[in-house]
Amino acid sequence: MQHHDTASQSTPPPRRRRRRLRGSVVVLVLGAVMFTVGAVALNPDGSAAPQPASTSPAPVLAPGSIEALQARVTRLPKEPRAWAALGMAYVQQGRTTADPATYARAEKALRTSLSVQAEDNTDAEIAMGALAAARHDFPSALDWALKATGDDPYSAAAHGVLADAYTQLGRYDEAEAAVQRMTDLRPDAASLARASYVFELKGDTGQARDLMRRSLTAAATTGDSAFARAVLASLALQDGDAQAALTEAQIGLRAAPADSALLEARARAHEALGHTAEAVADYRAAIAIAPLPHYLLGLGELEQSLGHRDRAEAQYALLRAQERIREAAGTAADTDAILFEADHGNPRQAVSMAVEALRNRPFLAVHDACAWALHQAGRNTEALEQADLALSLGTHSALYHYHRAAIHQALGHPDAARHDLTQALRQPGFHPLHEPAARALLQRIDTTE
Structure with missing residues (x-):
């Protein structure tokens, strides 16, 4: 996908009247119920996933292009867009x-780009x-995004x-308005993917699927299609x-055999x-490409x-090493780290991690992780409040429902x-450890009543 050069627009795009999505009809201007995928693209469980190239403001990057961009800034050290x-x-x-x-x-x-051009440097602001x-x-992400949209609406x-x-700050109405505006400006694979996610979070997987297929049709790169x-x-x-999930993943892998997200999906x-x-x-192939925490946790469990057990512990050891790096960097824990600590470490520590994460990210997945940590720590009344928040939009997450159960x-x-x-249990095999526990718990409930 080509870079969207806003400087080339001499007049603002015409205003379009807002319309609703009806049935499976997809319109270019999406209605008032839009949502978003997250700055770090998210799986339905909230875990991080590699993001499609089309959602970022920089040009699509070919293999080795970081080196090419490094050479470019060497040649043009005063070019802010090159640094961005x-x-x-x-x-x-x-x-x-x-x-x-x-x-x-x-x-x-990015700081270099901003030092070269401090004002109206939208590319650097978006990237920051x-x-x-x-x-x-996410509070800082919001500050930068507001500056970028102010400089270039x-x-x-x-x-x-x-x-x-x-979205990640839990300000869903404002997120909907921003996605609407994004779609008005450019109804491409990235905005259609965000539109898909609104319906996924609300539990309407049929509409989510329709929109994601249209995102697939609009895909301009292999990365877009793989996503x-x-x-x-x-x-x-x-x-x-x-x-059907297996078929989708296999089709994707034919075109992108080294895509870690597709390998994890398969x-x-x-x-x-x-x-x-x-x-x-x-899982092993995905981890060899990108040792992301949710891949390690998925394989370990x-x-x-x-x-x-020994093979599981090898993955858990890598997760603990990543957690030490995170702690040293002073960043908040992701949901994978919280759930891992709750299930395989110290639940009270998991609660502390979740409470810290919620300060900057009161998003559905973090509410779920906090709920589970509180449950594992024996604080079930508080846990139920968090579990209800995790499911407040109607998300069809099997794991969230098991946690609340x-x-x-x-x-x-x-x-x-x-x-x-x-x-x-509408999703068979939703978790290698919790799915059997869910079946056993349901049988116990049915037997005792």
Whole structure:
């Protein structure tokens, strides 16, 4: 996808009248119920995933292009857009490598861009917002996004970062308005993907799927297409159709065989189908490309469910090492780290991590992680409040429903627990450890009543 050069617009785009989405009809101007995927693109469980290139303001980067951008800034050290492009390239690299040092390089490049041109440097402002979001500093991401949209109200990318920040801060109405504006400006793969996510979060996977297929049709790069296929696989899993999920992932991998998100999507589909050896192989391949925490946790818990404790511990050791790096950097924990600590470490420490994370990211996935940490620490009344917040938009997350079911059962609410367990088990194999526990709990409830 070509870079959107807002400077070339001599007149602002015409205002379009807002319209609603009806049935499966997709219109270019999306209605008032828009939402967003997040500055760091999110899986339905809220975990980080590599982001499609089209959502960022920099040009699509070919292999080795970081070196080309480095050469460019060497030739043009006073060119602010060159430094901004390099900074965004580092942000993208950091998202897929889970290497915090890459974010430091991104910040250095972006600060240089801003030192060369302090005002009206929208490219650098957008990239700084994306960097802050990647570091889970969403208040700072919002500040940068507001500055970028103020400097250039017609930048679709700026409104995308603004929507991302509002979303992660739990300011959903404002996020909807920003996504609407982004779509008005540029109804492309990125804005359609954000539109898809609104329906996913509200539990309307049919509309989410329709919109994501249109995002796939609009995809201008292999990265865009791979992202769409991974999301379509995830949506199929949410609907309990593991075979369809497997098909989506396999189609995507034919075009992008080294895409880690697609490998992880295929691993989850294989896991749901009972193909554990294939699932393990795909998780390992994904981790070899990008050792992201949710890949490590997924493989570790799958190995644990298979009785391979030593192999599971190897993944958990990597997670603990990543957690030490995060603590040293002083950044808030992601949901994967909180859930890992709750299930495999110290639940009270997990509660502290969740409370800290909520300060800068009161988003659905963090409410869920906090709920589970509180439950594991025996604080079920508080846990239920957080679990209700996690499901407040109607999200069809099997894990969220299982978490709330366990909390309801602990509080002596068997009917509510049964309802949530039924919802969770609509997705067979949703978790290698919790899915069997969910079935056992439902059987126990049914037997005792």
